[in-house]
Amino acid sequence: FCSFCFFFLTLVLGACQGVGEEKPEFTLRFGHLANRNHSWHKASLKFAEEVKKRSNGRVEVKVYPNEQLGKEMDVLTGILAGSADIMITGESLQSWSLPNAILCATPFAIRDSDHLKKVAGGPLGKEIEQHILDIAGFRPIAWFERGARNLTANRPIRHPDELSSMILRVPAVSLYVKTWSALGAKPTPMAFSEVFTALQQSTIHGQENPFALIRDAGLYEVQKYCMLTEHVKSWAYVVMGNKKFEMLPADLQQVILESAKIMQAYEHELFLKQEEEDYQYLLDRGMEFIEVDRAAFEEAARKAVLEAFSDGQKDLLQRIQAV
Numbered sequence: 001f002c003s004f005c006f007f008f009l010t011l012v013l014g015a016c017q018g019v020g021e022e023k024p025e026f027t028l029r030f031g032h033l034a035n036r037n038h039s040w041h042k043a044s045l046k047f048a049e050e051v052k053k054r055s056n057g058r059v060e061v062k063v064y065p066n067e068q069l070g071k072e073m074d075v076l077t078g079i080l081a082g083s084a085d086i087m088i089t090g091e092s093l094q095s096w097s098l099p100n101a102i103l104c105a106t107p108f109a110i111r112d113s114d115h116l117k118k119v120a121g122g123p124l125g126k127e128i129e130q131h132i133l134d135i136a137g138f139r140p141i142a143w144f145e146r147g148a149r150n151l152t153a154n155r156p157i158r159h160p161d162e163l164s165s166m167i168l169r170v171p172a173v174s175l176y177v178k179t180w181s182a183l184g185a186k187p188t189p190m191a192f193s194e195v196f197t198a199l200q201q202s203t204i205h206g207q208e209n210p211f212a213l214i215r216d217a218g219l220y221e222v223q224k225y226c227m228l229t230e231h232v233k234s235w236a237y238v239v240m241g242n243k244k245f246e247m248l249p250a251d252l253q254q255v256i257l258e259s260a261k262i263m264q265a266y267e268h269e270l271f272l273k274q275e276e277e278d279y280q281y282l283l284d285r286g287m288e289f290i291e292v293d294r295a296a297f298e299e300a301a302r303k304a305v306l307e308a309f310s311d312g313q314k315d316l317l318q319r320i321q322a323v
């Protein structure tokens, strides 16, 4: 078998494969706010690959990291308007008349990973997903556990009393604004993609996020201290516009749901490996980790949450804490 014949055969086989693969009939625009090294990005690429394979090329998923498809809030608006299709989101959904969506990221509601899995992956999680789908038309197709949110700043803070006059960036989540105001800071909502520059220019003094995003957005370059507040243990949803989902033929809907399951499992594997590594990475780059009076943060935050919550939200919170 000469090398020329082999080359020829490869060409023929390649061409045959090309014939079997159809041109995309549908293109889905998938946005998120993390960078290319983040588990969210790797998982979204995995989703794109699975969807392509399982639909035999009929559905193409285009992934846009770093809010390149738009800021989180704009992409969510875009999904309802038809200019975007999929976004990784969570507590920000609260703004779409989805009071119960905030339960995926309520301060001090979730005890640990095990509790989180039972809630997000159990009947209460299903209830929240149904709420998001029924009221706003976003279809949750997967959920990702996240690392605990921690406060970063350029001075160590051990107690809420030390927060006064600190301009703190939060995502556009009204519960976060209320909670941090009650803790004594001056919270200001801002899109994630603007945080680095705002910190660099000192228009804000701090922000709060899991290790993974602190690392990926390079925030350790402009923030010296990471306070181990662990004030929010949350999960994110991958949501797809339900109108778009329902436009797809049943077999392709199945492909989306199956691929989303694979993406979820894949992301979780990455997440488990990542947390410790991210901590070490930040440490190596000179970040100092500060133990805080967590009980003081917790007490003030819990009080603020209960004041902000409606009866319906309180009921759901109680049921979550009873799991």
Ligand code: 2Q2
Residues within 6 Å of the ligand: 033, 072, 088, 089, 090, 091, 092, 093, 170, 171, 172, 173, 191, 192, 208, 209, 210, 213
């Ligand atoms: O700080 C951020 O922007 C993210 O970590 C947010 O938690 C996330 O984007 C939420 O706004 C999800 O709705």
